[in-house]
Amino acid sequence: MMELKKALALENFAQTVYRKCDCCKRVRDIYFRLNIRDAKSTSMLVGSLELCKDCGYNMGDITNANVSTEKVLEEFNFE
Numbered sequence: 001m002m003e004l005k006k007a008l009a010l011e012n013f014a015q016t017v018y019r020k021c022d023c024c025k026r027v028r029d030i031y032f033r034l035n036i037r038d039a040k041s042t043s044m045l046v047g048s049l050e051l052c053k054d055c056g057y058n059m060g061d062i063t064n065a066n067v068s069t070e071k072v073l074e075e076f077n078f079e
């Protein structure tokens with residue numbers, strides 16, 4: 001059985017870029033890239049979509065992936 005998270009893999013951009021979201025077509029900050037792989041092998045890259053925050057989270061919900069736009073700041077917890 002195909003693993004959805006492997007076939008549709010979300011990646012975070014290190015820095016957001018301001019351009020058109022490939023899903024909702026609005027020009028906004030782009031947070032994610034969705035890598036789309038061949039469904040049979042889930043190893044070969046077919047293409048990718050650049051997604052805004054809302055669409056990235058939505059795609060995370062669809063693929064049941066753990067999506068976050070938060071940088072890991074908890075490690076630097078000054079008390």
Ligand SMILES: [Zn+2]
Pocket residue numbers: 021022023024025026051052053054055056
């Ligand atoms: Zn969008």
